Amino acid sequence: MVAGALGSALLASLAGLASLRATLPLGAVLLAWCLAPIPLVLAAWVARQMALAAAQARLLANRTAQLAAAQAQVQQLQLAEQVVALGSFDWYPLTGALSWSEGHYRLWGRQPGTLVPDYTVFRQGVHPDDLPALEAELQRALSEGGHYDFCHRVCWPDGTVRHVHARGDVTLDGLGRAARMLGTVQDITAELEAQAHLQLHQFVLNTITDPISVLDADGVYRLVNSAWTGATGVPAAAIVNQPAITPIPGISSPERRAMQARCMATGEVQVLLAELDLPAHGRRWWETTMYPFTEPRSGRSGLVKISRDVTARQTAGKALAASVDNLRLTLNATGDAIFASGAHDPSEPLLFVNDRMLQMWNIPPERAAGLTPADVMAHARPYFVNPDREFARVAEVIASRGVQEDRLTLNDGRVLLRRCIPAVEAGRQVRVWGFRDITVEARALAGLRAVEAQQRALLAAFPGYIACLDASLHYTYVNARLAALLGGTPESLVGRSLSELVSAERLPQLSRQVARALDGEVIHFERHHPAQGDRPEVHVLVTLARALDRQSGEAACFAFGTDITPQKQTEAALLTARDEAQAAIRAMSAARPEPAAPVPAEPLATGPMPAGHRPGRVLYIEDNPANTLLMTVLFERLPALRLQCESQAQVGLERALADPPDLVLLDIQMPVL
Known part of the structure; x- marks a missing residue:
């Protein structure tokens, strides 16, 4: 087991030695291995390896964290560049090395990483018109080592033009050369457009x-x-x-x-x-x-x-208000009832009403403010003889567009002249109504018409020819008998000129006679109308006298004609009988011896008057023109007498008393007598 353990330790030592071989000098490792006992060497080596591994792990963790933070910062920077349309660049002018951020690529209309940027690519993106000024500013910054700041346009490959604001700082090397320029580029197109819009709005606002x-x-x-x-x-x-x-x-x-x-x-x-x-x-x-x-x-x-x-409007309004008051006073003084209203809506208040209007229709004065056309009709209704007909007439007047004028007879006997005048005020239809009380004039006119009708009836019954001419020698009246004599009707002759009915030979003389009559002279002459067709010849004794036209007040010439055809025929017969008698006497004288010639007796009427003898004056007072005309004709045959005629009894009597004539002839049935 010990051998196994030692074998394992040896293998571990050899492995550790191999590791230390990479970090320590080979001699130091061999010396330590030879001098130290194997267990101690192994333990120290293991401890060192463990410490070294821990340090490497910490270093790796720190580097990984730093790399993650840097990547996050890069992402944030890229995001910020997109948000604010910003790009950055790093340029080494000595080597030509140039790097762009992703935002810079986009500002040049390029996708990030699609090309390697250099100064040529940079120049190609600058608008040609801005390039000379940009390079001049860039060279200034590179030569002086200062700050670069310039606004210019960028042309994208698709033709889009954008505006950018470039800034950069130049770093010089030990020899004073521009070694590096680090800067940013920002898209200011929207800002410039906004400024342009703002300037336009400000300009419009100031206009x-x-x-x-x-x-x-x-x-x-x-x-x-x-x-x-x-x-x-x-x-x-x-x-x-x-x-x-x-x-x-x-x-x-x-x-x-x-x-x-x-x-x-x-x-x-x-x-x-x-x-x-x-x-x-x-x-x-x-x-x-x-x-x-x-x-x-x-x-x-x-x-x-x-x-x-609105100073002018206020001033004009005050002046208008004063003028309206003056107008109301003036219109009240005229006696006419007047109001103005809109053309369509009867419920709108009147635009104007004077006091006479309120009085005419018995409207209380306190109702003047806010009075409407409907209110006026309501107050006037009781006075209408036929209310329905008058309401229809008012509607007809309102519907028309012209001036309307008629007469309105009320059930209390008054007669009104009603007039409606349309107008347009400030684009609004307005109607001005006026009412004038013409009761007195209407009654007087009715009386005059009755008198005129009587006079026309008398003229029509007058057994003679009557005409009236104005100063321009146009017929204003012709009775039926004269119209028939002239070959027309009264209607066809009235208005025609004297020159249209009289021959060119007689026109000058007749015009002079009418002019003398218009000057106040009474003119008498005879007119012969030869026979035409079935009409026999007619002899007329014409008298021209001055008068005044009742309507116009101008001077007019009245012509009265009396048919003297029987007298002329009798006169012709007498002359014929005289001629025949004289012829018979001459025949008888020729048949017997001619006696001594007697002294012929001169006619009394044609003989000369004794020296110093004045004509006898006769004053004839008569208002019948026919009788006056007859006496005038008779006295023309009596040259020893001078006739003076007067149609007014009072004036004739005053003339007789002031200058007594030799003889006064008068009609005792005249009104004054």
Whole structure:
């Protein structure tokens, strides 16, 4: 057993010797083995081997832990690079050695490990337009041994262009040469795009002429535009991100702060109209609309305030209110009842109503505020003769688009002129209604129409020819008898010119006669109308006299014609009989001896008047134009007498008393007499 044990120990010693051979010098091992007893040598050797194995195990465990930690750090670094779009590089300019992190590969549009990076690969990825400036900055850093910082574009193999920010630190060797550059590259494309969007938004915001500001939930200003700073005179740096307690001169007020708090609390839009004392612009009216918001991703809330300078509107509103009051007073003075309303909804309050409107329809004055078209119709209904018909008429007027005007007769005897005028105000359909009491005018007009009808009946019954011409020599009235004589109807002749009915030879003379009549002279002349067809010839004695047109008030010429055909025929017969008698006398004289020639007697009417003899004056007072015309014709045959005619009895009597004539002829049945 001892031999076996020694054999085992020897084998172990030999094995230990083989192990020590790898760690100790061979001579030392042989010396220790030769000098020491075999058991002691074996025990020491075993103990040393056990200690050495334990140390190696600890070293291996430490290295394994360090390697695991390094691998974890590498993984964390790679993950961090992906999150922040970052890459790193390590470059030795003297040897050209270049190493990239996985993130750097991705920033150059490459998969990690697909190629061995070098300076040529680096240059190929840089945008051609940025390469000259980049290399100039890179050479500066390498030559000076300082810091490298440059932003440029990277072109990927698929054509994608990204923006990166490169940073690096250069290490110099003992000879002052750039031995190493260690740095990072970060993708800033999203940041630049965000900045571009922000700049665009800021530019757009500054182009808006209305002052705009943005506040957070704590009341701190986060953004203001140029219009806001220009209106308030407060620079953006003095208000943006400043404590909420900072007052703004001329703007801050308890009312404004309370409305901001209410807007944030309720989430509802708020509008504040206030007069402000702005340092840069003086007293101005601002209308501020507050819009609450909540940012979806961050949950941050605040409000946007948009202000408008409505000073001009307020001033115009005050002026309009004053003008409306003046207009109401003016319209009340006209006597017309007026109100304005929307074109469609009868339940909307009236836009305007004057006092006369309330009085006309017996509406209490306290009902004026809030009065609607439906209320007006309800108050007017009892006065309508036929309410259903009037309601239908109002609906018809509302449906139309033009000006409507008609008369409305009420059951209390009043007559109203109703007018509706449509209009458009600020894109809204508006109708203005007006009512004028024309009861007196209507009754007077009815009386005038009755008188006119009587006069027309008398004119129609007058056994003569009657016409009226205006100053432009156009017919305004022709009776049926004259129209038949002229070969037409009254309707076809009214409105036609005198030149259309009179020959060119007679027109100048007749025009002069009408002009004299319009000047106030009474003109008499005869007119012969030759026979035409079945109509025999007609002789007319025409009188032209001046009158006033009742409608226009302008001067007009009345023409009265009397048929003197029988007189003319009698006169012709007498002349024929005279001629025949004279012919018979001459025949008888020729058959007997001619006696001494007697002295012929001169006609009394045609002989000259004695020297100093004046014509006798006769004043004829008569309101019947036909009688006046007859007397005028008769006295034309009496040159020794001068006839003066007067159609008004009172004026005729005054003329007779003022300048007594030789003879006065008058109609004792005239009204004054």
